[in-house]
Amino acid sequence: MTGGKVVVLGKTGRNFAAGMSGGIAYIYDPKNKFTNGLCNIETIEFDPIEKEDASALKALISKHVLYTNSNRGKELLNDWENSLSNFVKVMPTEYKRALKRLETEEPMVEELTA
Numbered sequence: 087m088t089g090g091k092v093v094v095l096g097k098t099g100r101n102f103a104a105g106m107s108g109g110i111a112y113i114y115d116p117k118n119k120f121t122n123g124l125c126n127i128e129t130i131e132f133d134p135i136e137k138e139d140a141s142a143l144k145a146l147i148s149k150h151v152l153y154t155n156s157n158r159g160k161e162l163l164n165d166w167e168n169s170l171s172n173f174v175k176v177m178p179t180e181y182k183r184a185l186k187r188l189e190t191e192e193p194m195v196e197e198l199t200a
Contacts, residue, residue, distance in 0.1 A: 088110045090109045093146050102125040103126045
Protein backbone atom coordinates (compact mmCIF):
# COMPACT_ATOMS: atom_id res chain seq x y z
CA MET A 87 0.00 0.00 0.00
CA THR A 88 1.35 3.41 -0.91
CA GLY A 89 -1.45 5.60 0.44
CA GLY A 90 -5.00 5.54 1.68
CA LYS A 91 -6.56 3.66 4.57
CA VAL A 92 -7.49 0.04 5.09
CA VAL A 93 -9.42 -1.67 7.85
CA VAL A 94 -8.78 -5.36 8.49
CA LEU A 95 -11.52 -7.09 10.49
CA GLY A 96 -10.20 -10.61 9.94
CA LYS A 97 -6.91 -12.44 10.24
CA THR A 98 -3.64 -11.25 8.74
CA GLY A 99 -0.67 -13.22 7.50
CA ARG A 100 2.72 -13.42 9.21
CA ASN A 101 4.39 -10.76 7.10
CA PHE A 102 1.76 -8.02 7.14
CA ALA A 103 3.12 -4.58 6.15
CA ALA A 104 6.11 -5.93 4.21
CA GLY A 105 6.38 -3.45 1.36
CA MET A 106 3.91 -1.00 2.92
CA SER A 107 5.36 2.38 2.01
CA GLY A 108 2.46 4.65 2.86
CA GLY A 109 -1.06 4.84 4.15
CA ILE A 110 -2.64 3.71 7.37
CA ALA A 111 -3.92 0.28 8.34
CA TYR A 112 -6.32 -0.33 11.21
CA ILE A 113 -6.19 -3.94 12.35
CA TYR A 114 -8.86 -5.51 14.55
CA ASP A 115 -6.83 -7.55 17.04
CA PRO A 116 -8.96 -8.69 20.00
CA LYS A 117 -6.48 -11.44 20.99
CA ASN A 118 -3.35 -9.24 20.78
CA LYS A 119 -1.68 -11.59 18.32
CA PHE A 120 -0.98 -9.08 15.56
CA THR A 121 1.70 -7.06 17.36
CA ASN A 122 3.34 -10.26 18.61
CA GLY A 123 4.76 -11.70 15.42
CA LEU A 124 2.16 -11.39 12.66
CA CYS A 125 3.64 -8.32 11.01
CA ASN A 126 6.87 -7.06 9.56
CA ILE A 127 7.97 -4.50 12.17
CA GLU A 128 11.13 -3.36 10.38
CA THR A 129 9.48 -0.43 8.59
CA ILE A 130 6.29 0.30 10.55
CA GLU A 131 5.18 1.71 13.87
CA PHE A 132 2.12 1.09 16.00
CA ASP A 133 0.27 4.22 17.05
CA PRO A 134 -2.61 4.80 19.42
CA ILE A 135 -6.05 5.31 17.95
CA GLU A 136 -6.74 9.02 18.37
CA LYS A 137 -10.11 10.76 18.26
CA GLU A 138 -9.93 11.57 14.53
CA ASP A 139 -8.80 8.00 13.80
CA ALA A 140 -11.76 6.65 15.75
CA SER A 141 -14.19 8.75 13.72
CA ALA A 142 -12.66 7.68 10.40
CA LEU A 143 -12.53 4.05 11.49
CA LYS A 144 -16.17 4.04 12.59
CA ALA A 145 -17.23 5.64 9.30
CA LEU A 146 -15.30 3.05 7.27
CA ILE A 147 -16.81 0.16 9.22
CA SER A 148 -20.27 1.70 8.89
CA LYS A 149 -19.86 1.85 5.10
CA HIS A 150 -18.63 -1.74 5.12
CA VAL A 151 -21.76 -2.82 6.99
CA LEU A 152 -23.98 -0.82 4.63
CA TYR A 153 -22.48 -2.44 1.53
CA THR A 154 -21.92 -5.98 2.83
CA ASN A 155 -24.29 -6.47 5.78
CA SER A 156 -21.23 -7.75 7.70
CA ASN A 157 -22.13 -9.40 11.02
CA ARG A 158 -18.70 -8.67 12.46
CA GLY A 159 -18.99 -5.02 11.46
CA LYS A 160 -22.41 -4.80 13.12
CA GLU A 161 -21.09 -6.38 16.33
CA LEU A 162 -18.19 -3.93 16.45
CA LEU A 163 -20.43 -0.91 15.91
CA ASN A 164 -22.96 -2.11 18.52
CA ASP A 165 -20.22 -2.19 21.18
CA TRP A 166 -18.07 0.59 19.74
CA GLU A 167 -16.34 1.79 22.93
CA ASN A 168 -15.05 -1.71 23.72
CA SER A 169 -14.40 -2.59 20.09
CA LEU A 170 -12.23 0.48 19.57
CA SER A 171 -9.75 -0.69 22.20
CA ASN A 172 -9.09 -3.82 20.10
CA PHE A 173 -7.78 -1.96 17.05
CA VAL A 174 -4.12 -1.36 16.24
CA LYS A 175 -3.05 1.53 14.00
CA VAL A 176 -0.16 0.71 11.66
CA MET A 177 1.85 3.35 9.81
CA PRO A 178 5.10 3.05 7.87
CA THR A 179 7.87 4.98 9.65
CA GLU A 180 8.92 6.98 6.58
CA TYR A 181 5.33 7.87 5.70
CA LYS A 182 4.80 9.15 9.23
CA ARG A 183 7.94 11.31 8.96
CA ALA A 184 6.83 12.68 5.59
CA LEU A 185 3.44 13.67 7.01
CA LYS A 186 5.12 15.47 9.92
CA ARG A 187 7.39 17.35 7.49
CA LEU A 188 4.37 18.44 5.47
CA GLU A 189 2.70 19.78 8.61
CA THR A 190 5.65 22.07 9.35
CA GLU A 191 6.39 23.28 5.84
CA GLU A 192 5.18 26.62 4.57
CA PRO A 193 2.46 26.27 1.98
CA MET A 194 3.69 26.85 -1.54
CA VAL A 195 2.34 29.99 -3.08
CA GLU A 196 2.72 30.65 -6.75
CA GLU A 197 2.75 34.20 -7.94
CA LEU A 198 0.59 34.89 -10.91
CA THR A 199 1.93 37.33 -13.44
CA ALA A 200 -0.21 39.01 -16.04
